[in-house]
Amino acid sequence: MSTLDGRPYLLLVRTGQRELREYLLRPIAERFRVHALTVQEPTWELPYLTGHSRLRESLDREDLLAEVRRINDVEPLDGIMCWQETHMPQVAYVADVLGLPGAGLDAARRCRDKRLTREALSMSGVPQPRWARVGSVEEALEWADRIGYPVVVKPSDLAASFGVVRVDGPDEMRAHYAATSSIPAPSMPGYRVTVLVEEYADGEEISVDSAVHAGTVHPLCLAHKTTGFDPYFIETGHLVDGGDPLRDDPALRTLLQQAHDAIDFGFGVTHTEIRLTADGPRIIEINGRMGGDMIPYVGLRATGVDVGVNAARVACGLEPEFAPARRLAAAVRLFNATEHNGLIASIEFEDDGLPEAVDEMVVLAQPGFRRPAPIRDPLNSRIAYATAVAPTQAECVDALDAAAKALRVVTRA
Numbered sequence: 001m002s003t004l005d006g007r008p009y010l011l012l013v014r015t016g017q018r019e020l021r022e023y024l025l026r027p028i029a030e031r032f033r034v035h036a037l038t039v040q041e042p043t044w045e046l047p048y049l050t051g052h053s054r055l056r057e058s059l060d061r062e063d064l065l066a067e068v069r070r071i072n073d074v075e076p077l078d079g080i081m082c083w084q085e086t087h088m089p090q091v092a093y094v095a096d097v098l099g100l101p102g103a104g105l106d107a108a109r110r111c112r113d114k115r116l117t118r119e120a121l122s123m124s125g126v127p128q129p130r131w132a133r134v135g136s137v138e139e140a141l142e143w144a145d146r147i148g149y150p151v152v153v154k155p156s157d158l159a160a161s162f163g164v165v166r167v168d169g170p171d172e173m174r175a176h177y178a179a180t181s182s183i184p185a186p187s188m189p190g191y192r193v194t195v196l197v198e199e200y201a202d203g204e205e206i207s208v209d210s211a212v213h214a215g216t217v218h219p220l221c222l223a224h225k226t227t228g229f230d231p232y233f234i235e236t237g238h239l240v241d242g243g244d245p246l247r248d249d250p251a252l253r254t255l256l257q258q259a260h261d262a263i264d265f266g267f268g269v270t271h272t273e274i275r276l277t278a279d280g281p282r283i284i285e286i287n288g289r290m291g292g293d294m295i296p297y298v299g300l301r302a303t304g305v306d307v308g309v310n311a312a313r314v315a316c317g318l319e320p321e322f323a324p325a326r327r328l329a330a331a332v333r334l335f336n337a338t339e340h341n342g343l344i345a346s347i348e349f350e351d352d353g354l355p356e357a358v359d360e361m362v363v364l365a366q367p368g369f370r371r372p373a374p375i376r377d378p379l380n381s382r383i384a385y386a387t388a389v390a391p392t393q394a395e396c397v398d399a400l401d402a403a404a405k406a407l408r409v410v411t412r413a
Contacts, residue, residue, distance in 0.1 A: 005033070008078040008316045011068060012036045013059075013091055016084065018044040019362050023297050024083070024308035032312050035071055037064070061090040068094050079316035081268075083308075088112055088288040101267035101317040103212075103288050110263040111270070111288030114196060115156040117263065121283060124262035127255065128283045129199035129275075137177045141170055143197045152233075153180050156194035161378045163193070166200055166231040201275035201282045206246065207238070208256060208272045209291050209299065211310040211320035212265050217257045218322045220269075220307050221299030222247045223291065229336075234374045236334050237400070238295050240302040241393055242327030252281055259283050269311040271295075294332040294385060301359065301389045302330035328389055330359070331396040335384040335407055337371035342411035344369050347383060350406045357390035357399035361406070383409065 010032040015021055022044060028034060029048035036045055036052045045052070053067055068080065080100055082091045088108045095102030103111070110116040121128045132143040133156070144151045144167065153176050154164040163180040167173045181193050209221040223238040246252055256272060263286060271291040273284040290296055296307035304325025313320055337344075349361040365371055365383040374381040386403035388396040 007031060007033045008312075008318070009033050009035070009075060010312055010316060011071065011077050011080040013055075013064070013080065013082040013087055014038060014084045015042065015045050017364075019364055020292075020294065021083070023300075027306055027309050028312045031309060032316070035077075037067060059087055059090055061093045064090050065094050065097060068098065072098060079312070081311055081315035083289050083311070085112070085287060085289050092288075101315060103268040104264060104266045107263050107265040108288050111265075111286050113157040113194075114154065114285060115194060117283075117286055118196070120262045120264075121259060124258065126258050126262050126283060127280060129201045131196055131198040134195050134197050137174055137181075140177045140195065140197050141173055144170070144173055147197065147199045150200040152198045152200050153177060154196050154198065155180060155183060156196050158183065158193075161233050161235065164233050166233070168231070172231075201277050201284065203275045203277040203282075205284070206274050206276065207291055207295065208252075208274065209296060209307050210256060210260075210270050210272065211307075211314050211322060212260055212268055212270060213314050213318075213320055215260065215264075215266055217253075217260050217270075218320050219247060219253065219256065220305050220310055220320070220322050221291070221296060221303070223295050223299065225273075229374050232375050232378075234336065234378045235293055236336075237332060238291075238293055238298060239329065239331040239393060239396060240295075240299045241329045242302045242324055255281050255283065259286055267314050267317065269307060269314065293334055294387060298330035298332050298387055298389075301387070302326070302328045328391060329393045329396050330387065330389045331393075331400060332385055332387045333400040333404060334382055335386075335404070336374045336378075336381040337365075337383055337411075338373075338409075339411060340373035340376055341370045343413070344371065344383070345410040345412050347407075347409045349384070349386070349403065350408060354402050354406060355388075355395075355399040357388045357395050358403050359387040359389045359399075361386045361403055 025048045033050040037055045042052050092103045092105045092108035118131050134140045150166050150168045163183045165176045181195050205225045207223045211218045223240050226237040227233045228236040269290045271287040275282045290307050310320040363384045372381050388399035390396050
């Protein structure tokens with residue numbers, strides 16, 4: 001462990017958008033010396049960094065390893081972390097080569113590719129939806145008949161709900177399979193979609209952000225998810241209740257540990273999505289990074305448990321800090337563009353007379369920008385978000401309803 005000024009030395013790969021990441025980086029920088037690897041010259045990040053280096057957009061793992069070796073040769077690193085899903089295997093590879101705490105390359109790949117996740121869970125008998133990998137619409141139709149409609153069709157290794165859709169019958173399968181199987185990935189030349197057909201797990205969906213230390217899973221933040229734009233699964237909000245009994249539910253904790261054992265995850269923070277079905281909880285996904293959509297923020301506001309700091313701790317091999325400091329309710333609501341490629345002429349929140357429970361209202365889009373429709377690009381269609389903190393869930397919902405009415409967006413063709 002580094003001894004310079006008493007703080008561990010941490011490498012952060014990519015920093016992200018200020019409105020979505022500064023709340024994570026600020027407290028990490030208070031307890032760790034952070035060297036950031038960025039594609040663009042850092043701006044807002046500079047007050048929180050002890051150093052920074054530039055990387056190419058492609059983030060080839062050997063290029064990343066060479067740069068991290070250079071930094072590590074000057075002063076040995078205590079850990080490396082990343083909160084961007086597409087880079088998790090490269091970061092895990094570097095951690096393995098340098099002997100730093102990490103998920104393990106095989107585990108990172110299993111998290112990145114849902115087919116590999118499904119295979120690992122199947123081998124260990126972990127409860128999950130029935131599933132099949134398919135290579136044509138004919139195979140998709142055959143497996144959907146075996147599983148029984150409705151089913152879910154999804155790409156195996158994309159993120160942010162790209163191409164994930166519920167299919168209720170053969171005619172819909174033909175249309176949706178064609179769309180999902182042809183999704184482009186401009187950042188991955190030569191990419192071809194691998195399609196999964198899965199049983200539709202009916203029931204409420206939750207997510208659990210956990211710190212994993214030497215294979216032991218410590219739940220940090222349990223969020224209840226809302227989605228929209230049916231039959232797609234576009235995330236529109238998350239709610240965390242500090243008094244949620246599910247957080248300490250023995251069956252759920254056992255399932256989380258079994259799932260992580262199945263993929264052989266070592267050190268890091270994970271975001272596990274679970275459906276609470278009538279037959280018990282079922283694993284939908286295990287992602288090798290913390291939740292997006294401001295989930296760690298509302299978790300922090302509800303419980304006092306900081307997912308970002310814990311991600312840094314386990315990245316450096318330190319035990320996580322997961323005891324709640326308070327029991328409030330907190331929630332986030334995500335606002336999306338309503339038309340495809342509409343030009344945003346103006347966007348703002350009118351904040352007069354809003355409930356006290358309204359916490360933050362943040363605009364993510366700027367006038368002059370064009371945003372895609374959610375079903376075309378779930379992530380980049382986001383134009384704003386609002387958060388609320390209150391003693392009860394109902395007060396949070398009411399506050400976010402008021403914030404939604406206060407959002408004013410003018411678009412042009």
